Structure formats: structure tokens, C-alpha cells
Amino acid sequence: MAAKLRKGDKIVVLAGKDKGKQGEIASVNPAKGKAIVEGVNVALRHAKATQGEQGGRQPVAMPIDLSNLALLDKNGKATRVGFKFEGDKKVRFAKTTGDVI
Template identity: 75%
Template sequence: MAAKLKKGDKVIVLAGKDKGKTGEITQVMPKTGKAIVDGVNIAIRHQRQTQNSQGGRIPKAQPIDLSNLAIVDKNGKPTRVGFKMDGDKKVRFAKTTGDVIDA
């Protein structure tokens, strides 16, 4: 199945403890159906000090399920993503407005 959400997309969280928060996707994991979003689903991870890095309690973004994310359209509202043919090219479009997401 084609990926409806991609790295760099601005998304909003639909469910969970961070419901309503927005952020940008930094990584997508299609095999597990999850994505890492900047500033969302943050957990504290304990890091051991090494020669190269300072140790301590580091906040780290954890993966969130793709079903709990929706792309943000130009009006700032969540929308679903569809696919259509634009000439001979397959493009993603916002279902609410019909605008092409990536040209």
C-alpha cells in the first residue's frame, strides 16, 4: 500500500495523551505502521555518559501509530489523504479541500 504520510509532513495527533498536538514527521516506519513526530509522545530516556556525549535524562520522541495521525491542510485542520492521477503522475491530495499535497 502506498504511504499516505511521509517524512516532512506536518501532522496533528488524533488520539492518545498528546491529542491535538501538531508536529513534523521525522521518520516513518512502514513495517510497524508507526512514525516519529517532533515534540509528540516524548519519554525520558536515561543516557550513560561517554567520551563523546554528556549523560543524564534525555527527552526522546517515541513512535506513534500512523492511524492516530492526520495531515494538516492549509487551513490548519486535520484531513485525510487520497490519491489521484494528475496527468500521468500519481499525487496525494487533501480530502477536505481537494488540494494537491505534493506536486
């Protein structure tokens, strides 16, 4: 199945402890159905000091399920994503506005 959400997309979280937060997708794992979003679902990880890096508690963005994310359209509202053909190219479009993403 084609990926509806991709790296660099602006999204909003639909469910969970970070509901309503917005961010940009840093990476997507389609096999597991998860994505890492900057500033969302942040957990503290304890790191040991190494040469050149300081140890301590460091915030790390954890994966969030793709079903809990929605793309933001140009108006800043959550939208679903559809596919259509323009000429011979398959493109994604926002279902609310019909604009090509």
C-alpha cells in the same frame, strides 16, 4: 499500499496522551505502521556519560501509530489523504480542500 503520510508532513495527533498536538514527521516505518513526530510522544531515556557527551535523562521522541495521526491542510485543519492521477503521475491530495499535497 502507498504511504499516505511521509517524512516532513505537518500533522496533528488524533488520539492518545498528546491529542491535539501538532508537529512534523521526522521518520516513518511503514512496515510497523508507526512514525516518529518531533515533540510528540516524548519519553525520558537515561543515558550513561560517554566521551564527548553528557549523561543524564534525555527526552526522546517515541514512535506513534499512523492511525492516530492526520495531515494538516493549508487551513490548519485535520484532513484525510487520497490519491489521484494528474496526467501520468499519481499524487496525494487533501480530501477537505481537494488541493494536491
